[in-house]
Amino acid sequence: MELQRTNGDRLFSVFNYTFFALFTFLCVFPFYYLFIQTISGNDLSARGLVTWYPKDIHLTNYLEVLKIKGLSHAALVSVGRTVIGTILTVLGSAFLGFLFTKRRMWGRKFWYRFVVVTMYFNAGIIPWYIIMMNLHMTNNYLAYILPAIVSPFYVILIKTFVESLPDALQESAELDGAGIMTLFVRIVFPLILPIAATTAIFSAVAQWNSFIDTVFLMTEAKYHTLQYVLLKYLNESNSLASIIRSQGTSNVDLTNLQTPNSIRTTVSMFVVIPILLVYPFFQRFFVKGIMIGAVKG
Amino acid sequence: MKPVLNNNLPKSVAIKSGRISERYRLFLYASPLLLLVLLFSYLPLYGWVYAFFNVRPGFSLFSSEFVGLKWFRSLVSNPTQTAEVVRVMKNTMAMSTLGIVTSIFPVIFAILLTEIRSKRFKKWVQILTTLPNFISWVLVFSIAFMLLSVDSGIINKIMISLGIQDAGINYLASDSYIWLKMTLWSLWKGLGWGAILYIAAISSIDQELYDAAKVDGAGRFRLMWHITLPGVMPTYFVLLLLSIANFINNGLEQYYVFQNPINKNSIEVLDLYVYNIGLLGSNFSFATTVSMLKSLISIMLLFFANRLSKLVRGETII
Numbered sequence: 001m002e003l004q005r006t007n008g009d010r011l012f013s014v015f016n017y018t019f020f021a022l023f024t025f026l027c028v029f030p031f032y033y034l035f036i037q038t039i040s041g042n043d044l045s046a047r048g049l050v051t052w053y054p055k056d057i058h059l060t061n062y063l064e065v066l067k068i069k070g071l072s073h074a075a076l077v078s079v080g081r082t083v084i085g086t087i088l089t090v091l092g093s094a095f096l097g098f099l100f101t102k103r104r105m106w107g108r109k110f111w112y113r114f115v116v117v118t119m120y121f122n123a124g125i126i127p128w129y130i131i132m133m134n135l136h137m138t139n140n141y142l143a144y145i146l147p148a149i150v151s152p153f154y155v156i157l158i159k160t161f162v163e164s165l166p167d168a169l170q171e172s173a174e175l176d177g178a179g180i181m182t183l184f185v186r187i188v189f190p191l192i193l194p195i196a197a198t199t200a201i202f203s204a205v206a207q208w209n210s211f212i213d214t215v216f217l218m219t220e221a222k223y224h225t226l227q228y229v230l231l232k233y234l235n236e237s238n239s240l241a242s243i244i245r246s247q248g249t250s251n252v253d254l255t256n257l258q259t260p261n262s263i264r265t266t267v268s269m270f271v272v273i274p275i276l277l278v279y280p281f282f283q284r285f286f287v288k289g290i291m292i293g294a295v296k297g
Numbered sequence: 298m299k300p301v302l303n304n305n306l307p308k309s310v311a312i313k314s315g316r317i318s319e320r321y322r323l324f325l326y327a328s329p330l331l332l333l334v335l336l337f338s339y340l341p342l343y344g345w346v347y348a349f350f351n352v353r354p355g356f357s358l359f360s361s362e363f364v365g366l367k368w369f370r371s372l373v374s375n376p377t378q379t380a381e382v383v384r385v386m387k388n389t390m391a392m393s394t395l396g397i398v399t400s401i402f403p404v405i406f407a408i409l410l411t412e413i414r415s416k417r418f419k420k421w422v423q424i425l426t427t428l429p430n431f432i433s434w435v436l437v438f439s440i441a442f443m444l445l446s447v448d449s450g451i452i453n454k455i456m457i458s459l460g461i462q463d464a465g466i467n468y469l470a471s472d473s474y475i476w477l478k479m480t481l482w483s484l485w486k487g488l489g490w491g492a493i494l495y496i497a498a499i500s501s502i503d504q505e506l507y508d509a510a511k512v513d514g515a516g517r518f519r520l521m522w523h524i525t526l527p528g529v530m531p532t533y534f535v536l537l538l539l540s541i542a543n544f545i546n547n548g549l550e551q552y553y554v555f556q557n558p559i560n561k562n563s564i565e566v567l568d569l570y571v572y573n574i575g576l577l578g579s580n581f582s583f584a585t586t587v588s589m590l591k592s593l594i595s596i597m598l599l600f601f602a603n604r605l606s607k608l609v610r611g612e613t614i615i
Binding site for chain 2: 028047
């Protein structure tokens with residue numbers, strides 16, 4: 001049944017479409033603006049002459065910036081923590097969630113609460129930092145991986161999901177003499193793949209975007225992530241100036257010499273590209289993903 | 298689970314009987330993962346003892362002087378420290394309040410978006426407005442840096458060409474309207490994402506309600522007001538309670554990246570303040586004291602919100 005269209009209705013529609021068009025523009029334009037800065041002539045973008053469309057298009061920034069000492073290493077650190085961290089988080093949280101569905105587990109309820117409660121309280125950042133120091137987690141790559149392995153959100157999500165599966169599947173395998181490991185790897189994990197994929201994507205984004213742990217724990221440059229290096233470039237114009245000085249005169253194309261501006265924007269692009277690449281694939285997980293924030297322990 | 302917990306059987310029985318040993322085997326499989334939780338979530342509670350010592354950087358806890366409640370007392374008796382904490386609490390509460398006030402925006406966003414008839418437009422709006430949620434605060438800051446840059450940023454260019462200002466203004470190195478600016482940035486980042494939950498809630502409203510109301514002659518706005526809005530309110534209420542529970546927990550990342558010596562006074566929220574005095578100022582013990590009090594108050598707020606939820610909805614939130 002179609003509603004009758006009144007004038008107020010039409011006005012409302014116009015307002016509505018305009019509002020969403022504007023807000024969407026606000027959300028997208030910064031990314032576009034960032035991109036056109038990196039491919040426009042560096043002297044033009046440094047003077048603020050690139051606003052709506054790229055000018056003097058060139059792609060040398062993407063090659064030149066990668067040559068900056070330590071930057072490709074930082075990218076490697078970021079990729080490493082994202083890949084290793086995500087795999088271990090998914091496996092660890094899924095396995096624990098699966099174990100919590102086993103009623104025979106000793107102290108199951110207690111241990112389940114033990115994990116879930118950590119969602120609602122934390123000791124505070126300084127006590128956490130003190131303990132991380134005592135656990136030798138400063139300047140240690142494991143600090144990126146280990147604390148993330150058990151995520152209470154994911155554990156709850158997977159436990160609930162496994163509980164919704166028919167018992168018969170596991171029972172028949174158990175009758176055939178399958179142990180816990182076999183049961184998890186062969187029977188349960190393939191079945192929870194959709195939810196595991198959701199947790200994988202959210203954990204990957206979280207790992208890639210994380211920087212405050214680097215701020216707290218990593219003083220040595222070899223543990224610095226791309227996010228952290230970008231933050232440093234934004235805050236310390238000195239470190240950028242020295243990079244630019246060191247690029248020497250070998251660069252023939254004088255108009256596209258690196259500027260603080262070009263380095264910042266290009267590194268930003270390196271930080272955002274992976275997100276943009278996986279984005280089309282993971283927006284179908286959105287509703288499941290927000291469930292992660294809404295599930296009840 | 299009771300019989301499992303007060304299981305006093307001797308160990309030999311546990312080994313002989315397959316059923317009981319499976320209990321422990323299951324636990325053993327879980328134990329490395331539980332150990333991680335213990336280490337990274339529970340052990341930090343032990344860090345609280347630093348609040349009762351005078352720990353200096355480079356010294357261990359054992360070589361430090363026990364000072365009892367000195368740091369707690371200095372919170373109220375030392376005027377400079379009290380003033381600092383009051384300032385920080387003001388920032389924290391102001392920005393949390395603004396966060397709570399603006400938490401109705403995702404609801405409005407969702408209701409308005411479901412009123413859009415073009416499916417395609419709706420889909421694209423949803424996809425594109427959710428994007429900022431998935432970038433880091435560092436990148437948000439980078440974007441702010443770029444857009445607001447004094448000599449090359451688009452905002453200054455526009456302002457100058459519109460004649461609103463004569464010369465470039467360094468918006469980031471400014472102390473004015475910081476609370477509002479921070480709220481706007483978190484809205485930019487989170488509005489589209491925040492709306493998704495409500496959009497899901499709206500799509501689960503019984504279509505018959507709408508049809509019945511239409512038969513009774515209700516127009517579009519009455520449908521929105523009398524059916525859609527009440528339909529999302531339970532969801533909104535739960536999230537509202539959670540934000541009350543997180544009232545002093547407004548995080549660190551956003552304020553950390555946006556802070557600079559000029560806006561520090563009005564941007565420092567509790568977590569940032571604790572970081573600044575603890576890690577940069579090296580006053581571990583006092584920072585631990587504030588950190589610890591914050592955690593305790595958070596827990597109390599959570600219980601309060603939970604109780605409130607039980608009273609109002611008859612259901613707890615945790």
